[in-house]
Amino acid sequence: MWVYEKKLEFPVKIKKTNPALAKCILTQYGGPDGELAASLRYLSQRFTTVTPEAKATLNDIGTEELAHLEMIGSIVMQLSEDADMQEIKNQGFDSYYVDHGLGIYPASASGVPFTAAYLQSKGDPITDLYEDMAAEQKARSTYEYLLNLTDDPDVAEPLKFLREREIVHFQRFGEALRTVQDYLDSERCFVIPKPNFMNNDKNCGCKKCK
Amino acid sequence: MNNKRDSILNRLTMLDFMAVDLHLYLNTHPNDKEVIEKYNEIIKEAEEVRYEYEKNFAPLCSFRSASSEHHFNWINNPWPWSRKFNYYIEGEE
C-alpha cells in the first residue's frame, strides 16, 4: 500500500502566470514520456521481475514517479490558475481550456489524452528493464526541451531537479538489469517461461529441472 | 528562509530527498556499509525534524500522524500543490 505525505518532493512556487508553458509542461503529466506513464510502467512490471534488486528498484522508482507527477501537476496549475481570458486566447491555451477549463488533465502537450499504450509490461525482465532505461532517457530529453522553452527560474529549478532524477533512475535500472542478466546467466536456463510451442523438451538441463 | 515553518520544511525536504536517493542506491548496492550508516543517520534526523514540523504546524501523513485537537490541520489549506505551501530555496547555484 502507499502512504501519502503532505509535502512535495521538491518545492514548487511560481509567481508568473504562463499558460503557454503550462500546456507544454503538461506533457510530463500525461504525455508519452511523462511521469504517469513512468509510474504505471514500473509499478506494473515489478510483479513479474526476478531479482531482489530489480523488484525493489521498480517498486521504489515507480513510487518516486508519483511524487514527480504531483510536482508536474503543481507546476501546471500554478502557471495557469491566474490566467485571464486574454492570456488564455493569446497563448494558445484556448484549445485546452474548452476541453478542461483550468483543470489538470493527463494529456500530452499536443492534447492527446493519456493512454496505457505509452508503456509496456512484457513479462520478460530483461525486455522490461531495457524499456525502462529508454524511458528514463526519453524523459530526460523531454525535460531538456522544456528547459529550452523556460526562462523563469521558478519553473526551471524544479524541472532541473526532475531531469537529474531521470539520470539517477537510468543508472539504477542499468544496475538492476545487470543483476537480472547475472541471475539468468548463472542458472544457465531460461527461467522465463517459454511460449508453449517451444516447450517440447520440459527438462532444459538447468539446476532447477534436475 | 523567512520563517520557522519554511526552514523546518526545507530541512525535512532535504533530508527526505537524501533518504530517497540513498535508498535507491542501496537497492542495487545492498552491502555498502558506509552508505547504510549514512542512510540510517539521515532517517534518524528526518524523524526528529518530522516530529518538530508536525508538533508545530500540521500532520504530514494521511494515516501515520496523530491528529491534533482539530482535524482541520489536516484538511485545511495549504496543500502541497499551492504556492502558499511552498518556499523559495536560498543560496541556489
Ligand SMILES: [Fe+2]
Ligand atoms: Fe524517472
